[in-house]
Amino acid sequence: MYSPSRRGFMMGCSAAIANLATARFTNMVFADPLLVQNHDTLIVLFLRGGMDSLSFVMPTAGADRGFYETARPQLKIPASGTNAALPLGAWGANQFGLHPAATHLHGLYQSGHVAFVHAAGLDTSSRSHFDNQAQIELGTPGDGSTNDGWLTRHFLTSPGLPADTPLVQRIAVSSTIQSSWLADTNVVAFANRDDFLFNTGPSSWRDAQKTSLRNILELQQATNPRYASGLVSLDASGFIEQNVPTLSSYVPANGAVYPTGSFGDSLKVSAQLIKLDMGLRAATLDLGGWDTHNGQGTANDGQYFWEKIQELSQALAAFYLDLDGTGGNAYAKRTTVAVMSEFGRRFEENTDQGTDHGHGGVITLVGGPVVGGMHGTWPGLANGQLFDHADLAITTDFRRVLSEILVSRMDNPNWQQVFPGYAGYTPLGVVRPVLFEDGFESGSTGTWSSTAP
Amino acid sequence: MPEATRIPRYRRTETSRRELLAGEALAPATHSSDDAGARALSATATNEALPPLAVIALNRMGFGPRPGDIAAFNALGANDDDRLNAYIQQQLNPPVPSAANDPDYFQRRNGTNGFPSPGFSTLGLSLTQLWTTYRTGTPPAGSPGNRPVLEVRLDTLMRMTYSKWQLREVLADFWHNHFNVYGFETYTQETLVAYDRDVVRAHMFGNFREMIEAVAQSTTMLYFLDNYTSTVSGPNENYARENFELHTLGAENYYGTGSQSVVPAWPGGAVWPAGLPSAGQPIPAGYVDNDVYEAARSFTGWSVNPTTGVYTYNSGNHDNFQKAILSFGVVNMQPNQAPEVDGNQVLDILAAHPGTGRHIARKLCRRLVSDNPPDSLVNAAGDLFTAQRLAPDQLKQVVQFILESTEFRTTWGEKIKRPVEYTVSALRAASANWQFGFTAQNPLTTETDTNDLLFRQSKTGHNLFARVPPDGFADQEAAWSSTNTRLQCFRLGSWLIDQSIDSDSTTDDFRLDVLGAIYAAYPSHQVTSNQLVDFWIPRVFGRDIDPEERAELVDFMAQGNSPTLALNLTTSSTVRSRVRSLVGLMFMLPAFLSR
Secondary structure (H helix, E strand, C coil): CCCHHHHCCCCCCCHHHHHHHHHHHCCCCCCCHHHHHCCCEEEEEEECCCCCHHHHEEEEECHHHHHHHHHCCCCCCCCCCCCCCEEEEEECCEEEEECCCCHHHHHHHHCCCEEEEEEEECCCCCCCHHHHHHHHHHCCCCCCCCCCCHHHHHHHHCCCCCCCCCCCCEEECCCCCCHHHCCCCCCEECCCHHHCCCCCCCHHHHHHHHHHHHHHHHHCCCCCHHHHHHHHHHHHHHHHHHHCCCHHHCCCHHHCCCCCCHHHHHHHHHHHHHHCCCCCCEEEEEECCCCCCCCCCCCCCCCHHHHHHHHHHHHHHHHHHHHECCHHHEHHHHEEEEEEECCCECCCCCCCCCCCECCCEEEEEEECCECCEEECCCCCCCHHHCECCCECCCCEEHHHHHHHHHHHCCCCCCHHHHCCCCCCCCCCCCECCCECCCCCECCCCCCCCCCCC | CCCCCCCCCCCCCCCCHHHHHCCCCCCCCCCCCHHHHHHHCCCCCCCCCCCCHHHHHHHHCCCCCCCCHHHHHHCCCCCHHHHHHHHHHHHHCCCCCCCCCCHHHHHHHHCCCCCCCCCCCCCCCCHHHHHHHHHCCCCHHHCCCCHHHHHHHHHHHHHHHHCCCHHHHHHHHHHHHHCCCCCCCCCHHHHHHHHHHHHHHHHCCCCHHHHHHHHHCCHHHHHHCCHHHCECCECCCHHHHHHHHHHCCCHHHECCCCCHHHCCECCCCCECCCCCCCCCCECECCECHHHHHHHHHHCCCEEECCCCCCEEECHHHCCCCCECCCCCCCCCECCCCCCCHHHHHHHHHHHHCHHHHHHHHHHHHHHHCCCCCCHHHHHHHHHHHHHCCCCCCHHHHHHHHHHCCHHHHHCCCCCECCHHHHHHHHHHHCCCCCCCCECCCCCCCECHHHHHHHHHHHHCCCCCCCCCCCCCCCCCHHHHCCHHHHHHHHHHHHHHCCCECCCCCCCCCECCCCHHHHHHHCCCCEEEHHHHHHHHHHHHHCCCCCHHHHHHHHHHHHCCCCCCCEEECCCCHHHHHHHHHHHHHHHHCHHHHEC
16 A cells, blocks of 8 residues: 555655655555556646647638638648548538648547647737747736746645645656746656756765755755755655656557657656656646748648657657556556647748748647547638638637646646636536546536537 | 545636726737746745845856956955946946957967867858858868857857956847847858857947847848748748847737727827837837738848848838838838838837837846846836937946946845856856867867766756747746756756866866865865865855855765864865865855855
C-alpha cells in the first residue's frame, strides 16, 4: 500500500525530506494501486504562433468546400487524389477531412480516441499572439492582468486532491513555466532528468554544499518566495534523481515511436512520469512555430506545415499507443491531451502562400476518455458567417471544453472559480465522465448530454 | 475519493470585458500581457535593506561588479549622490570604442596582451559583404551560414563580461529584446552583425524615430517579419502588426477589431503636432486592426535588394491609395504620395503618439528600476520621451531621467538577474579568464568551455538571440522563477567554478580566479574560514549579507573545525576545492539574484 510518508512528501519541507527521498522512495514508485486508479492526467499542449486550423481540419465537400477552395487557391488540401485530406466524415452539411500528413492521428480518430472541437477558441476581438496566449492561459478572456493561471486555480479549487502535494503532481515540461501556472508555487518545470541533477562543481563538496544551500534557503522560506522556490528546485531535483530513470533508458510500450526532437521528448517524458504512478495530474507542453505568414507549405510532403503536422500527429499517436495498456497499465483510459492555439488564421491566404492572424481555431482532444468525432457548431465559411468578415467564427468558447474536462474527468466541479466571469458552461460531450464505485458521475453540475458508449 | 472539500479561494464577480465592449466607445481589448506576471510576483520583494548606491548602479546599469569596480565608483565623488551622478554621466556618454578606453575588452577581442585571438572574421563586414558571403555566396572554408550570429553572440558576452561601458551593454540587450529577432534562422543569422552594429547600437542613445526607421529598413527585420514580400497585390501584415503591438504603441493601447471611429481620444485633449498627417487633430487613445492593415499597405514595397542584401523601395509594389492611420478613420494620407512617404509617415505618427512614449518608458523603467515601476515614474519618463521626440539624443535623455530618479536610487531587489545576467555577473565577480571565441586549432569550432557554457545556458531558457517570438525575452521575475531555471542556475554557478584553463588536473589553473585572489590577499596561504567567507562576500554580493547566511557559509567552509582555524591552502587540495565550492554556493543564494 501507499506509504503515508511518501504521500507526505511536500515541497518546501526540510533536509530530512531529501534524505527520505534518498533512503526510501526508490522502488516505491509503482506502489499504490489506489493512486493509479483514482485520478486522471490532463496534458495541455499549446501550439504557439496561431495554428492554421483550416489547413488541419477542413471541409472536403459541401457548400463550404467551395468557399474554402476560393479562399485558399495555393494552400488548399485536395479533397481527393494525391495528398488528399483524410476523411473525417460528415459534420452538419459538410464533409470534413484531416490534413494528409496526420495519418497516425487519423488512425486514432477512426478508433474513436480523437475529438475535434472546431470553430473554438478565445472569442475576444484581439488578433495579438501575446495577449491571446496570456488570456487563454490565464483563463480570463479580455483580461490579461489576472494574477494566476487557470491551472493554478484548478488546483486551488479542486476538492478531490490528496491532502499533501506529491512533487510531480503538476509539471511544466519546459525550461520556463507557462502562464497557465502563474502564481502556482508548486508546479515543477522539468524537461529532462539528466539535465535536472545537482551534479556540478567539485564533487567532494557537493553534498555538503547542497546541505548548506538548503539550510540557507530555509532561513527565509516562509517569508521570501525566492527562498521557497529555491527549495522547490532542490527538492524536485533530489526527487527526480531518485525516482525518475534517465529518458534514454525509457522504452515506450507497444512499440510506440516518438518523433525525434524536443517535442517528441516532452510527450515521452510525460508518458514516463504518468507510468511511474507518482501522482502526475497535469502537465503543460509547448510546440512553437505556427506563425506562418509566409511560405506556409501546407499541401505537399516535405513542406513546412506538412512536417509540423506530421510531427504533431506522430507524437500524439505515439503517446496514446505508449499509454494504451491493460489492467493497471491502462493509462490511456485516464489521460486526456488537449491541444490548442491562441487563434486560427485568416480564412483567405495571403499572396506569400501564408496566412495572417485570424480568429476561430480547433481544439483537438486525444485520449481514452475522449468521445471521438467532430464537436461544436460549424459556423460556415460564407463571408457573412465569418468573424469580422475575415476569419472563422468562434462558436465554442475554449473555457467550455476545458470546464468539461475539469468537471467530468478531473473531479473539479468548480469551473466558475477556475474561469471567473464565465457563465456559459454546459458540457459539450467531448469526454466521458468518470464513473465511480458509488455510481455517481464526477461532478454534479451541468447536464450530461452525450450518449457515451 | 477523498471526502475533504477545500473551500475555493476564488470568488469573483467580474464584468466580462466583452460586456464592457458592448458600449459605444471601445475599451482597450487587453492589458499588456506582461503586466500579469508582475502583479503575481509583487510579493517577491526582497527582505534586504537598501545597499550602497555602488551596488545598485553596478547591478542595474551593468552586469554586476568586478573586483575594484565598487572602489572605482566610490572614487567618483565625495558622497553617494555625487558618485552616482558622475557614474551616470560617464556611462551615458561612452566614447567611440577603442583599446585605449576599454582595454579589458579589447585585449580579448583583439587577441593582444597574451590573450588568444577569438578568431572573429565577420564583425567588420558590411551588410553587403555579409549577404554576398554568407547568404548568396559560399562561406569561407565551410564556415556555416550562422557564423555571423555566433560571432555577435560571443562578442556580446565578451563585452558584457569585460567592457567598462556596462550601460551600453545593458541598453544593447534591452533594444535587441525590444526589436527582437530570432538570430538563428535564414536571413537573420547572416545579417545579425549589421543589425547589431548599424541598427541597435547605432541608435540606442539617439532618436527613437530614426531608430524605428532603421529597424523598418533593416534586412534582418524585413525578413524576420516578412515585410520584404509585402506588396500592393498581397500585403503581409506581420511587420505592421508587431510594429504597433511590440515596437511602438504596445498591446496596452490595442483596441482589437472594430472601427477606428469609436476609439476614444487620448486623455487631456492631446492633438497631433505640426508636420504630421493629422496635425492639430485629436490623437486617438490607441489602435485597432484597421490601423494595422492601413499601415501594412503603407509599408508595401519596402523590401530588400536580393543582390546586395540592402534595403530597397520597389515603387511598383507599393499601394498608392489613400490611407487612414490613427485618425478616427479620417483619411490622413493622400493617394500617390512620393516614394516611401506613406511608410515614413506611419513611423512619424507612431513615434509621436504619447502611448508609444509610455510604452517605451515602462519597459525602460522595468529594465533599469524594478519589475513594477510606479506609474508616476513611467508617465514622467514617457512624457519626456514624447516631448523630446525630435531631439537627436532623445533616448539618452529618457534613460538619464530614469537613472537620476529617486526611484532608481531607492529601489533594490525588485528585480532578479535573468539567467544570462546571472552567468555574466558570476564571471565578473570572480574575475573570470573566459575565452569567448573559436579555438586556435579549428577556427570553425567554438572554444570548448564556451560551447559547454552556451549549452548549459540554453537549459535555463535564456540565451542571447535565441528568443523565437518577436516579443523578446520577458523582463519580469515570474518568467525566470521556474523550478528548472533556478536549478539550471544552481548548476551553472557550480559548473563555472570548476572549469580549468588547461587540462592538467594537478594545477589550480581555473578560469574563475578564486584561489589566486586569495593568495594575493594572503601571501602565506594560511587563511581561516571566517577570513575566506569575509573575503568573498563583498566580491560576490558587493554588500553584507544576512548574518545567519554568513554563518552557514562559515560552517560550510569550516566543516566542523573552528572558523578561526587557519587552513593551509598550499598543502590541502581538498581545502582548495572547498574554497571554490564556497564561491559556487554563494552564486546559488537569493541575494546573488537581487538587482
